[in-house]
Amino acid sequence: MPKMTGDEARERFARARAATLATADETGRPHLVPVTFALSGDVVVFAVDHKPKRSQRLKRLDNIRANPAVALLTDAYDEDWERLWWARADGTARVLPAPESSAASAGYAELLTRKYARQYGPTPPRGHVVEIAVTRWSGWRAV
Template identity: 75%
Template sequence: MPKMTGDEARRRFAGERAVTLATTDGAGCPHLVPVTFALSGDAVVFAVDHKPKRSQRLKRLANIAADPSVCLLADFYDEDWERLWWTRADGTARVLPPPAESAESASYAELLVAKYSRQYGDRPPQGPVVEITVERWTGWRAA
């Protein structure tokens, strides 16, 4: 089973539109949620945006405060199993203030708007921004 190089894993990851974020709470219970994202070097960023949510007190943000170690997964499934692959980014997350309160967050929000111009063009993310410093890119492909 072919492993990917870190560069190939990063390249495939970058090409995805959404990935799955894995966090854990203070008791070590896992929590998975899909997120849209952008890359800035070896940092993955996402923001709390206008998509409907049950609450603005998001578990992913509380979990990052409790344990900043996170994992992001991009995967591709096909009935032709020779085409299967997955790639993972392991890193440390930090929650930044909303773009209106931080130049760093504003620059990350601009990256998100550039990637998701149709979705964010007239409604850029206004909530907290999460920056994940990726410490390891890994992956696997069937062929």
């Protein structure tokens, strides 16, 4: 089965519309959550947006503050298993302030708003932004 090069994994990852974020707390307990994201070079970003949340204190942010090692996974499933693939980004994350108080966060929020223009419309993300410096791209494809 063909393993992807890092460049191919990055390219497939960049085209994806959503990823699964894996974080772990200070004890190593894993936590998975879907995220929308944007890519800038080898930096993946996502933000806390206006979608309803159970709490404003998000486990993913607490985990990143306690343990900044993260992984993100994108994939494509198809009943034709020759079309299967996955791409992964491993990296180090940091929680940035909301866009209103950080130029870096504002730039990332703009990047996210461009990628998800239909979904965000006139309401760009206003919450914390997470910046992930990718240290390794990996992936697999069926053929």
